[in-house]
Amino acid sequence: xxxxxxxxxxxxxxxxxxxxxxxxxxxxxxxxxxxxxxxxxxxxxxxxxxxxxxxxxxxxxxxxxxxxxxxxxxxxxxxxxxxxxxxxxxxxxxxxxxxxxxxxxxxxxxxxxxx
Amino acid sequence: xxxxxxxxxxxxxxxxxxxxxxxxxxxxxxxxxxxxxxxxxxxxxxxxxxxxxxxxxxxxxxxxxxxxxxxxxxxxxxxxxxxxxxxxxxxxxxxxxxxxxxxxxxxxxxxxxxxxxxxxxxxxxxxxxxxxxxxxxxxxxxxxxxxxxxxxxxxxxxxxxxxxxxxxxxxxxxxxxxxxxxxxxxxxxxxxxxxxxxxxxxxxxxxxxxxxxxxxxxxxxxxxxxxxxxxxxxxxxxxxxxxxxxxxxxxxxxxxxxxxxxxxxxxxxxxxxxxxxxxxxxxxxxxxxxxxxxxxxxxxxxxxxxxxxxxxxxxxxxxxxxxxxxxxxxxxxxxxxxxxxxxxxxxxxxxxxxxxxxxxxxxxxxxxxxxxxxxxxxxxxxxxxxxxxxxxxxxxxxxxxxxxxxxxxxxxxxxxxxxxxxxxxxxxxxxxxxxxxxxxxxxxxxxxxxxxxxxxxxxxxxxxxxxxxxxxxxxxxxxxxxxxxxxxxxxxxxxxxxxxxxxxxxxxxxxxxxxxxxxxxxxxxxxxxxxxxxxxxxxxxxxxxxxxxxxxxxxxxxxxxxxxxxxxxxxxxxxxxxxxxxxxxxxxxxxxxxxxxxxxxxxxxxxxxxxxxxxxxxxxxxxxxxxxxxxxxxxxxxxxxxxxxxxxxxxxxxxxxxxxxxxxxxxxxxxxxxxxxxxxxxxxxxxxxxxxxxxxxxxxxxxxxxxxxxxxxxxxxxxxxxxxxxxxxxxxxxxxxxxxxxxxxxxxxxxxxxxxxxxxxxxxxxxxxxxxxxxxxxxxxxxxxxxxxxxxxxxxxxxxxxxxxxxxxxxxxxxxxxxxxxxxxxxxxxxxxxxxxxxxxxxxxxxxxxxxxxxxxxxxxxxxxxxxxxxxxxxxxxxxxxxx
Numbered sequence: 001x002x003x004x005x006x007x008x009x010x011x012x013x014x015x016x017x018x019x020x021x022x023x024x025x026x027x028x029x030x031x032x033x034x035x036x037x038x039x040x041x042x043x044x045x046x047x048x049x050x051x052x053x054x055x056x057x058x059x060x061x062x063x064x065x066x067x068x069x070x071x072x073x074x075x076x077x078x079x080x081x082x083x084x085x086x087x088x089x090x091x092x093x094x095x096x097x098x099x100x101x102x103x104x105x106x107x108x109x110x111x112x113x114x115x
Numbered sequence: 116x117x118x119x120x121x122x123x124x125x126x127x128x129x130x131x132x133x134x135x136x137x138x139x140x141x142x143x144x145x146x147x148x149x150x151x152x153x154x155x156x157x158x159x160x161x162x163x164x165x166x167x168x169x170x171x172x173x174x175x176x177x178x179x180x181x182x183x184x185x186x187x188x189x190x191x192x193x194x195x196x197x198x199x200x201x202x203x204x205x206x207x208x209x210x211x212x213x214x215x216x217x218x219x220x221x222x223x224x225x226x227x228x229x230x231x232x233x234x235x236x237x238x239x240x241x242x243x244x245x246x247x248x249x250x251x252x253x254x255x256x257x258x259x260x261x262x263x264x265x266x267x268x269x270x271x272x273x274x275x276x277x278x279x280x281x282x283x284x285x286x287x288x289x290x291x292x293x294x295x296x297x298x299x300x301x302x303x304x305x306x307x308x309x310x311x312x313x314x315x316x317x318x319x320x321x322x323x324x325x326x327x328x329x330x331x332x333x334x335x336x337x338x339x340x341x342x343x344x345x346x347x348x349x350x351x352x353x354x355x356x357x358x359x360x361x362x363x364x365x366x367x368x369x370x371x372x373x374x375x376x377x378x379x380x381x382x383x384x385x386x387x388x389x390x391x392x393x394x395x396x397x398x399x400x401x402x403x404x405x406x407x408x409x410x411x412x413x414x415x416x417x418x419x420x421x422x423x424x425x426x427x428x429x430x431x432x433x434x435x436x437x438x439x440x441x442x443x444x445x446x447x448x449x450x451x452x453x454x455x456x457x458x459x460x461x462x463x464x465x466x467x468x469x470x471x472x473x474x475x476x477x478x479x480x481x482x483x484x485x486x487x488x489x490x491x492x493x494x495x496x497x498x499x500x501x502x503x504x505x506x507x508x509x510x511x512x513x514x515x516x517x518x519x520x521x522x523x524x525x526x527x528x529x530x531x532x533x534x535x536x537x538x539x540x541x542x543x544x545x546x547x548x549x550x551x552x553x554x555x556x557x558x559x560x561x562x563x564x565x566x567x568x569x570x571x572x573x574x575x576x577x578x579x580x581x582x583x584x585x586x587x588x589x590x591x592x593x594x595x596x597x598x599x600x601x602x603x604x605x606x607x608x609x610x611x612x613x614x615x616x617x618x619x620x621x622x623x624x625x626x627x628x629x630x631x632x633x634x635x636x637x638x639x640x641x642x643x644x645x646x647x648x649x650x651x652x653x654x655x656x657x658x659x660x661x662x663x664x665x666x667x668x669x670x671x672x673x674x675x676x677x678x679x680x681x682x683x684x685x686x687x688x689x690x691x692x693x694x695x696x697x698x699x700x701x702x703x704x705x706x707x708x709x710x711x712x713x714x715x716x717x718x719x720x721x722x723x724x725x726x727x728x729x730x731x732x733x734x735x736x737x738x739x740x741x742x743x744x745x746x747x748x749x750x751x752x753x754x755x756x757x758x759x760x761x762x763x764x765x766x767x768x769x770x771x772x773x774x775x776x777x778x779x780x781x782x783x784x785x786x787x788x789x790x791x792x793x794x795x796x797x798x799x800x801x802x803x804x805x806x807x808x809x810x811x812x813x814x815x816x817x818x819x820x821x822x823x824x825x826x827x828x829x830x831x832x833x834x835x836x837x838x839x840x841x842x843x844x845x846x847x848x849x850x851x852x853x854x855x856x857x858x859x860x861x862x863x864x865x866x867x868x869x870x871x872x873x874x875x876x877x878x879x880x881x882x883x884x885x886x887x888x889x890x891x892x893x894x895x896x897x898x899x900x901x902x903x904x905x906x907x908x909x910x911x912x913x914x915x916x917x918x919x920x921x922x923x924x925x926x927x928x929x930x931x932x933x934x935x936x937x938x939x940x941x942x943x944x945x946x947x948x949x950x951x952x953x954x955x956x957x958x959x960x961x962x963x964x965x966x967x968x969x970x971x972x973x974x975x976x977x978x979x980x981x982x983x984x985x986x987x988x989x990x991x992x993x994x995x996x997x998x999x
Contacts, residue, residue, distance in 0.1 A: 027138045028145060045165055046139040046146075047127075047172030054131060054182035078138060 009093045012042060012052050017061065017082065017090040024065050024081040027053070053080060061086035117144060119162075123169035131182040197513075201520035209524060215493065219486045219525045222887065223575055224532030226482035229475045229880065231537040231560075231568045232544060237472050238567075239558040241461050246378035248322030249411075254418060255459035256289070256408040256425065260448040264719045268452055270405040274436045276314065277396045278428050279410070285421050289410035290316040291394065294386050297365035298656055298852060301350055307656060307854040308346075310365065311382070312337070312390040320411050321381060328358035328373030331391030339391035340369045344377040346387040364388065366658065382407070383460055383553045401438040402445070409456055418453040425451035441704065441717065441779075464552050466952045467873045473949070474627065474880045477620045479571065481884050483578040484613040485891040490522060490579060491610055492898050494587035501587055514588040515581075522580025530572030534565065547875070549868040582609060611931050614892050618935025618972065619942055621888035624881035625968045626943040627950055630957055631874035633964060637956035638867060644794035644803060645695060646734035650859035651833040652694050653840060656823040657848035666816035669726070669748045672824065673811075675847055676727040679828060682839050686829045689729025690811075694825035695796050696862040697855060700806060704779040707765050717779055720761050721796070722807040724821050730791055732829045733859075740772045740789030747788075747810040754810065756789040761805035776807070783814050798866045800955055825855065833858045870953055885975065892979040896928050900987040908992040917988035924987045928980025935976075936969050 009017075012034070019025060019033035030053070031044050044052075056062040057080075065081040082090070120143050124136050143165055150161035176182070209216040244250045256279070258271050276291045283289070292313035299308045315331045318324070318341075327347075331339045342357070351357045361370050369390065380386065412421055429451065433443045454462070494501075501514055538560050548555050586609060662668055672690055679688045693700045704717030729735075730742055738759055747754050755776065762771040775784040793803035813819045830836055837856060844853050864871075900907070907920055947959040957964070 028142055031142060043164075045168035045172075046142045047165075047169045047176075049142075050131075050135040050139050051172050051176060051181050054135065058181055058183075 009089070010052075011038070012044070012048070013056060014090070014093050015042060016049075016052055016056060017086055017093070020062065020080060020082045021087070021090060024079040026077040026079050028077075030080065056086070061089050117147070119166060120144075120169065123166065123173060126169075126173045127176055128180060128182075131176055131180070134182060197516070198520070201517045202524060204517065205520035205524045209521060212493075215489060216525070216528075219489055219579075220528040220532060222482045223486055223526060223529035223572075223579070224536060225883070226475075226479040226887075227529055227533035227568060227571045227575060228536030228540070229883075230479050230571055231533050231564055232541045233472050233475045234567045235537070235541065235560055235564040236544075236548075236555065236558050237468050238563055240464060240552055240554050241468060243554070245383075245457055245460060246380070247456075250457060251455070252287075252412050252414065252416075253321065253456035254410050254412055254421065254453050255456050256410055256421075257452045258404070258429075259450050259452050260445050261450075263445050263448045265404075265445070271408050272399075272402060272404045272406060273394050274396075274399050274401045274432055275425075275429060276394055276406065276408060277399065278432060278435070279408070279425060280316070281396075282428050283410075283421075283424060285412055285416045285424050287411045287413050288316055288320040289408060290314045290320045291406045291408055292317055292381060293407060294382050294384055296854065298363075298658075299365075299388070300363040304350065305850060305852050307852045308388070309384060309386045310388045310390065311386045312392045313381070314392055314394055317381065317389070317409070320409055321379075322411075323375065323379050325373035326376045327355060328371070330373055331389075333393045335372070335391040336393070337367075337391055338369050339372045340364055340388050341373040341375060341391075342371055342388045343375055343379065343386065347374045364390065381409075399436055401432065401436040402442045418455070422451045422453040425453070439779075460553050464869075466949060467869065468552075470627070470949050470953075471873065471876050471880070473946075474624055474877055474884075477624055478880055478884050478887070479575065480578075481617045481620050481887045481891070483575050484617045485887055485894070486522075486525065486575075486579040487582055488610060488613050488891055488895055490518075490583035491586060491613075492894070493521075494518060494583045495898075495902075497587065505588075511588045515584045518584035518587045519576070519580045522576045522584070526572040526576035526579065529575065530568050533568050533572070534560070537564070537568070544876075547872060549872050550865075551869070610895055614895050614931045615935040615938065617888040617891045618932050618976065619939035621881070621884040622936055622939030622968060622972050623942045623946060624877070624884045625972065626939075626965055627947055628874065628877040628881040629964045629968050630947060630950060630954055630959065630961060631870065631877055633957045633961070634953065634955040635867070635870055635874050638799045638870065641795070641799045643695070643799055644735055644792045645859075647696075647859040647863040649829055649831055649833050650733070651828045651830060651836050651840070651857075652697075652825050652859060652862075653837075653853055653856040654823050654825050655844050655848060655851045655853050657851040659848070659850075662822070664816040665812045665818060665820045666749070668820055668822055669811035671847075672726060672821070673745060673748065676826070678843055678847065679826065679840070682828075682830075682836065682843065684830045684832050684836070687728040687732045688829070689727040689732040689827045690725065690824045691729050691827065692724040692821055692824045693796070694827065694855075694862075695733075695794055696798065696859070696866050697825070697857065700796055700804065702804070705765070705776045705807065706779070708775050708777075708784070718764055718805075720764070720807050721804040722778070722809060724809045724811055724819070724824065725756075726811045729827065732827050733794075735794060736792040738790045738792060739770070740787070742789055743808075743810050748812050751812065751814050752810070753783060753785050753814055754788040755785040756791055756808040757787050758793045758803065758806040758808075759790055760793050760803060761807055762787070762790050764805050778807075785809070799863075827859075833860070870955075873953055889975050889979045892928060892932065892976060893982060895931075896924060896980050896983040897986070899927065900924055900983045903987070904990055907987050907990045908994070911990060912992035920988045920990075921981075921984040924984035925977065925980045928976060928984075929973075932973065932976030932980075936972050939972070940965055940969060 015034040015038050016030055018037060019030050022033075025033065027050070031049055034042055034044050034049075053062065057064070061083055062080050063083050065079050117140075120140060124132060124139055127136065146165075147158065147161060151158040245253070247253060256271065257268050258275070259265075259268050273291070276289065279286060279289050290313055292311055294309055294311045296307050297310055299306055299310070315333065315335075318330045324330070325341060326344070328341075331341060340362075342351075347353055347357065357371050358373065359370065361368050363369075372391075375389075410421075426449065429446060429449050432438070433446055438446075458465075504514060505511070541558065541560060545555065545558055550556075657668075657671060662671060676688050676690060679685060700721040700723045702719055702721045705720045706717045710717070726743060726748055728742075730737055740756070743754070743756065746752060757765070757771060765771065765776060766774060771787045771790060773786060775786050777784050791808070794806065795801065795803050796806070809819075811821050811824075828836065828840070841853055844851060911917070911920065943965065944960055951959045
């Protein structure tokens with residue numbers, strides 16, 4: 001399960017976990033959050049998105065949970081939430097991205113002005 | 116367009132689609148609407164992109180699935196999911212047979228429910244530790260003196276306390292406690308309340324601390340009072356400033372110095388306050404027995420060790436404190452009696468509660484047997500199905516598990532029903548429970564009860580399910596060959612065994628409750644020596660400057676009696692110091708003029724004081740001589756009246772009238788002027804005590820003071836006269852509280868309540884057991900008849916008479932019942948001894964009761980067998996064979 005250790009996580013998975021870091025959300029809210037937080041680089045389509053959710057659930061990073069009881073039209077909504085493992089994986093991935101960015105910055109000389 | 120989306124979603128693997136399909140479609144439709152609002156082009160672009168996405172991901176999901184139903188493959192989870200599947204299946208299959216489900220859940224639920232209720236009572240009364248620190252080291256200390264004429268067990272005297280406290284090496288602490296009713300005045304509120312004057316060591320002995328204020332010390336003498344939490348709450352609205360205030364308690368001004376916590380109770384009879392009290396070794400006149408002693412032993416000391424030590428210590432008492440020759444003799448015979456405080460408090464209700472708990476346990480067993488039988492019949496019907504599953508390779512464990520699942524579901528439902536049932540019926544049960552059972556009012560359903568119910572449900576599931584499941588898992592593979600019609604299986608030990616067990620258990624309960632009914636009947640017809648109908652009784656405690664000595668009180672009483680007699684419908688009135696069934700009488704040693712003055716001269720008699728038309732009012736027969744007149748009370752005549760057994764004891768075979776007796780400690784002689792019938796003072800169970808009646812006033816006005824006797828009124832309006840009496844009391848003694856207000860009929864009922872309550876409960880329980888047992892027998896025989904329809908058909912086709920067929924079926928039932936009865940009688944012989952403390956006038960092994968109840972069982976067995984037998988005899992041979 002390479003996806004779960006934080007190294008081989010796809011951008012899409014990262015953004016789903018990131019969206020859930022604010023609290024439990026239902027599917028459509030995850031979709032909106034991912035779209036917003038990726039600045040439009042990701043447009044999650046239903047099939048892709050639910051496969052990502054399914055994979056995250058199978059690897060134990062996300063679980064289904066009870067959401068708020070706010071009335072809403074349509075089907076009873078299922079809510080998703082981060083597990084403790086999911087939170088750890090998200091943090092590890094964020095750290096990895098930060099380190100990767102730092103390395104890139106050093107190599108490209110972006111931070112040169114400071115030293 | 117959405118049809119396309121739906122079709123594409125359908126192409127996902129089933130597991131994925133079932134889990135996410137709805138959400139995917141919802142998202143797509145939502146986005147689609149948004150796109151449509153932006154225009155046709157946007158809508159088209161969205162649709163194409165979505166179709167492409169769905170097509171790609173549905174294939175990807177099939178090649179590299181992200182979602183499978185059984186994702187967790189470790190064995191523990193797999194067992195869990197298998198159980199979950201089996202339980203779901205069991206619930207579905209039970210739903211298809213609601214009749215079976217209702218009967219099984221109802222039977223078990225009822226049985227577990229009565230167990231849960233009874234358990235919560237036993238838990239509260241017997242199992243919950245008394246609210247004291249290290250309660251296992253608290254002991255009750257009393258005395259026995261075989262051959263002394265004293266009761267089998269009696270309270271010790273003050274000098275024992277002093278000796279024990281000073282010299283015992285095994286006791287950490289010890290204290291005397293008591294309780295009595297006296298008057299408490301707080302402002303306008305005046306009531307008679309339960310109070311105690313324990314030694315100040317009570318608190319250290321019990322390990323109790325006040326929540327407010329301090330505990331009494333020797334310098335408080337008897338002027339300090341510690342109040343209970345209840346009193347603080349109900350009389351003082353939890354005012355913290357109550358400490359330091361002075362109130363009139365038991366006719367003296369005393370200061371409240373402390374408030375105890377809500378759990379502190381000693382004795383456990385609703386005592387509301389404790390006065391300070393210190394027993395000093397100086398000035399004790401030895402031999403005033405009757406004190407309750409509670410001690411705390413050092414860790415590891417046994418009751419026997421302590422009893423031995425205390426007995427040895429008591430032998431030195433006469434040398435230290437003096438005392439009469441009789442006292443010395445008594446001390447020589449004395450042994451200390453030590454038992455745990457818990458036993459002392461709840462010991463008397465252990466037996467009845469134990470009997471009831473055992474009885475409801477038996478009902479649960481019977482119910483389990485019934486439901487197990489139902490399951491077995493159900494398994495039988497499924498034999499062919501199971502044989503197929505076994506033949507195609509199912510493991511036996513799996514078969515047992517899937518069969519057990521139904522039992523688990525049934526027991527789960529029964530457990531829930533039981534909690535509801537117990538919660539609803541417990542308050543009703545408690546309302547009828549005897550009030551003298553300590554702590555019973557605290558009973559409630561709680562976490563412990565819930566745990567117990569859970570355990571009972573699990574146990575029932577095992578009992579009900581395991582045997583049928585194991586049998587079902589060994590299906591006869593031949594069933595597959597003969598087309599599943601089933602051969603006639605005449606013998607079935609497991610099933611018969613269950614019915615035998617049920618019959619036996621039901622008979623044990625039936626015999627037990629019959630014994631109690633007979634005891635109750637006998638007690639109801641005991642002649643206590645007085646009547647209990649149309650009698651009203653109450654007490655008042657008048658006070659005032661005019662009431663200084665015995666003579667003043669007697670004058671007050673005689674005048675008050677006249678006023679009472681003037682109330683309309685009152686036929687006669689009397690007064691007595693201790694009214695039967697409510698208060699016990701004191702006892703002392705009395706001697707005749709023929710007896711030697713000192714040692715051996717006395718006989719132990721109880722005594723009380725009376726005036727007015729007491730004997731006539733109570734319908735106590737005057738056998739010889741006369742009753743008291745006003746002259747006896749007011750002019751110091753030194754006359755007494757004896758009960759018949761007292762007269763026989765003092766002067767066997769002689770006329771007692773005119774003879775004289777002397778009470779130990781008195782120098783004066785009293786002349787017998789009358790003999791009355793014996794009365795049962797404490798209850799209807801114990802023989803009447805020999806009793807001496809004194810007049811209200813002694814030889815001098817202050818010889819004795821009877822300041823709060825019981826008044827008895829004979830009237831047809833005993834139930835409704837209280838308000839008029841109350842009005843009269845307010846008139847003659849405005850400040851005197853009126854208390855111990857009863858009808859004699861009510862007291863009589865209360866005195867029987869422990870027996871009648873146990874009897875009623877056991878009666879209901881055994882009726883339940885009987886019905887369940889009969890239903891079980893009926894069910895089994897019906898089933899056997901159904902299974903043997905073909906055989907019976909053949910027999911009848913070959914010319915068997917209908918009556919012969921009936922006989923055959925009934926005989927089969929009779930065999931089972933007969934074995935059950937034999938076992939039941941043996942079981943009852945072994946277990947009715949537990950009832951003996953409740954029985955009256957009937958032996959625990961009473962042959963008539965045993966025979967009668969066994970006959971009833973035979974009759975019920977016959978009825979339960981006859982109905983299926985009649986059905987068997989109506990089998991149409993042609994119909995029964997057509998099945999082939």
